[in-house]
Amino acid sequence: MDSHIPLPVERAIQKFGADISLARRRRHISQVSLAERMGASVSTVRRMEKGDVRVPIHFFARALHVFGEIQALENLLDTAKDDIGLTLMDERLPKRVRSKPASSGAL
Template identity: 30%
Template sequence: MPTRTPLPVNRAMRNVARNLDLARRQQRITVELLADRAGLSVPTVRKLLNEGAGSFESFLRVARILGLLDYVEKATDPLNTPMGKLRAYDDVPKRVRGQ
């Protein structure tokens, strides 16, 4: 049974959609050209840019065309979080023994 989308997720979807649309407008790319370059339909891209709705693949395709794909990858790297850094430090051996 589907559940309601949590408010923080809805807020993030709208913010990401606004950010993508701003990047598109800054680069003077029309929605039609963005859709063509991303291999998506115009309605799909409009829905992504207006509501933040769509598939993860569509989001990544649009991010790639707008030059944001590397930043998306880095933003989701767990080693860039305080917990990830702590765990990485904890996983390092205290001593390395010779053979």
């Protein structure tokens, strides 16, 4: 694999590919059929299932769509549930908010 890819990322992609392979086989879908449904080549499906980090993410998304699982991708980093991001935002909130004096041309 590419030495510039962090090991946890490489492992996650390999697991994702293995999970796609298992999901495909459990659904009794051939690699040829999955490739056709995804609009991809069979070699792309094979590379994806082997966890090749060079396969573009849209192919993984297309596989999820074929399996009826695209919402899993949509919910990966749901900003409404991003506890770290929300906490960091809340820490930057002002302690109090003051009204600005009205200017002469204000409504």
